[in-house]
Each structure stands twice: as structure tokens, then as C-alpha cells.
Amino acid sequence: MLNDIYQGLDPIAFSLGPLVVRWYGLAYVLGFVCAAAIIYFVAKRWKLGMSEDNLLTLMVCAIVGVVLGARIGYVLFYGDGYYLSHPLEILAFNQGGMSFHGGLVGLLIGGAVAARMTRIPFLTLADLGSIAAPIGLFFGRCANFVNGELWGAPTDGPLGVVFGGAAGMMPRHPSQLYEAVLEGIVIFCVLFALSRKRPPRPQGTFLGAFLVLYGIFRFLIEFVREPDVQLGYLWGGWLTMGQVLSAPLIVAGIALLIYAARTRHPQAGPQEIQPPSVPGDAA
Known part of the structure; x- marks a missing residue:
């Protein structure tokens, strides 16, 4: 049944003259739109006082960070030296090639910039982003399926x-x-359910949980996913690059969960800038 469904799918959603819109591009748009809505909803529930300007700043930083980070990550982790001899193709986004792990690093850097601009604690923004990110992953993986890329290993099973x-x-x-199911739906359901507790769990809890869950799911799925042809299997012929990059996420997530449990910093909205003290004011 899945074979018949796949055979009827076209990577191109629609075209208007020379403009060609692909499902993969729409997946990014839908992912960011849904992420913005989820972040706004959770921030309001947590009573953070996040304004629409704060949200817009966060989303702009996130979009730039994800797109650039995902592309640079692919070039560094999966390029296998190709882009050293073809540097102009690094900017050829239309040819595909995006890395989740690179996108994650870019997202964290973008979040740090947004935290500075909005004066909202970085870990609070990171937690909000972690709750929303799985929706983008869900759309992205569905688009990968439509494109017929990143397929799995051969199987005789019914799927x-x-x-x-x-x-x-x-x-x-x-x-x-x-x-799409594990990294998208399952992680979102877990984190969104956790976010409904009030007062909200300490800063870093959701980012830590996201890293642990994503790292475990991605590591396991790599066993039935075909490795990138230019890299193949690494380190003895059974590890993939995806597993090598995902294992540190599990460790980092556990460390962050421990940090959150020990420090118990509450989730917070924009922080007021304290005016500089003037000698003699305390008299």
C-alpha cells in the first residue's frame, strides 16, 4: 500500500510559470509558522510577557541560524571534501543537502543572538524552541519521503x-x-505535555529532554537507514555519521537535565536592564 502511495507523489507542489515550489520548501515554511504559534502559546501559558516583537526577533534569528547552520553542517559533515574543490556550490541551496546537527548548532547560535536582543534568558528561549522544533522535523521528514531521499536499508517486511x-x-x-513519527510526533507530544505543568519546569529541562530523545531516536533509526553514499559506514563498518553526531547529543542532554534539576532557575521573560549605580545614591 505504501508503494502505491509513494508512486503517486510529486516533489513539486505547484508551479507558476518559472516559479517552482517544492514540498521541501513548503515544509520549512510550515515548520517555522507552526513553531512560532507554539512558542507564542507556551510563552503565554508560562506568563513570560513575550511580546510580538520578541517573537519576531526570535523567529528571524532562528530561521537564519537553521538555514545557514544546516547547509554549513552538511558541507562539513557530509561533503567528504567535495565542496573544497567546488566552493561556489556551497551556496547552491536548490541542489539540496541540509544537516540536522548543523541546523541545531545554527539554531542555538541564533537563539543566543535573540536572547541578547530580547533580554530573555537563553535557556528559556532554547526550551521554547525545543518544544516547537519537532513539528518542523515532522514536516521535513515527510518532505524527505516525498522527495524519495534519505531512504532506508532493504527490507522484506510489510512496510x-x-x-x-x-x-x-x-x-x-x-x-x-x-x-517523522519518533523525532516529530513523539518528541513533540512528550515535551508539550511536560510544558503544561505550572509553574513550568526549570530552565534547560526541555532542551535537555529534546537532545536526549532526539539523540536516542536518531541513533536507533540509523540502523535501518542507508548511510550517505559518499561516506558509507564508519569506524569498523557499522556506525554512520548520523550516529557519530547523535551520541554526543545524548550526553549533552543528560548533563543539561542534571544542571536544570540542580540549579532550578525558573523560566523568565524579558529582563529589566538595571541602571548603573551612581556613587552616593546609597546614602
């Missing part, structure tokens, strides 16, 4: 999908859909 093209005509695991 095998024939992707054709470079994947050949053998049934393969629809690993993109596995990731």
Missing part, C-alpha cells in the same frame, strides 16, 4: 517502499517516516 532511481527497485524501510 517496504520502492523508491526507484538511485535507490533501485528493491523495497526499503521508509526511514523518513520512522523519523
Whole structure:
């Protein structure tokens, strides 16, 4: 049944003359729009006093960070030296090639910039972003499936999908859909449910939980996902680059959860700038 569904899907959503809109591009747009709505809803529930200007600043920083980070991450982690001899193609976003781990680093850097501009604690923004990010992952993985890319290993099971093209005509695991469910739906449900407790859990709790859950799910799914052809398997022939990059996320997430439990810094909105003290004022 999945084979029939896939065969009817077109990577191009629609075209208007020379303008071609792909599902992958729409996935990014839908992901950011939904993320903004979720962040606004949770921030309001947490009574953070986040204004629309704060939200806009955060989303602009997040979009720039994710797009640039994901592309640079792909070039560094998965390029295998190709872009050293073809540097102009680094900016060829239309040719695909985005890395989640690079996007995560870019998102954290963008969040740090937004925290400075809005005066909202970085970990509060990171927690809000962690609750919303799985929705973007869900749309992105669905778009990967539509594009017939990042397919899984061959399988004889009932969920095998024939992707054709470079994947050949053998049934393969629809690993993109596995990731859409686990990295998208499951993580979102867990974090959103946790966010409903009041007062909200301490700063860093949601980012830590996201890193642990994503790292575990991605590490496991890599066992049924075909490694990137230019890299293959690493370190003894069984680890993939995705697993190498995901293992540190689990460790970092656990450390962050411990930090959050020990410090118990409450979630906070924009901080007031304290005026400089003047000698003699305390008299």
C-alpha cells in the first residue's frame, strides 16, 4: 500500500510559470509558522510577557541560524571534501543537502543572538524552541519521503517502499517516516505535555529532554537507514555519521537535565536592564 502511495507523489507542489515550489520548501515554511504559534502559546501559558516583537526577533534569528547552520553542517559533515574543490556550490541551496546537527548548532547560535536582543534568558528561549522544533522535523521528514531521499536499508517486511532511481527497485524501510513519527510526533507530544505543568519546569529541562530523545531516536533509526553514499559506514563498518553526531547529543542532554534539576532557575521573560549605580545614591 505504501508503494502505491509513494508512486503517486510529486516533489513539486505547484508551479507558476518559472516559479517552482517544492514540498521541501513548503515544509520549512510550515515548520517555522507552526513553531512560532507554539512558542507564542507556551510563552503565554508560562506568563513570560513575550511580546510580538520578541517573537519576531526570535523567529528571524532562528530561521537564519537553521538555514545557514544546516547547509554549513552538511558541507562539513557530509561533503567528504567535495565542496573544497567546488566552493561556489556551497551556496547552491536548490541542489539540496541540509544537516540536522548543523541546523541545531545554527539554531542555538541564533537563539543566543535573540536572547541578547530580547533580554530573555537563553535557556528559556532554547526550551521554547525545543518544544516547537519537532513539528518542523515532522514536516521535513515527510518532505524527505516525498522527495524519495534519505531512504532506508532493504527490507522484506510489510512496510517496504520502492523508491526507484538511485535507490533501485528493491523495497526499503521508509526511514523518513520512522523519523517523522519518533523525532516529530513523539518528541513533540512528550515535551508539550511536560510544558503544561505550572509553574513550568526549570530552565534547560526541555532542551535537555529534546537532545536526549532526539539523540536516542536518531541513533536507533540509523540502523535501518542507508548511510550517505559518499561516506558509507564508519569506524569498523557499522556506525554512520548520523550516529557519530547523535551520541554526543545524548550526553549533552543528560548533563543539561542534571544542571536544570540542580540549579532550578525558573523560566523568565524579558529582563529589566538595571541602571548603573551612581556613587552616593546609597546614602
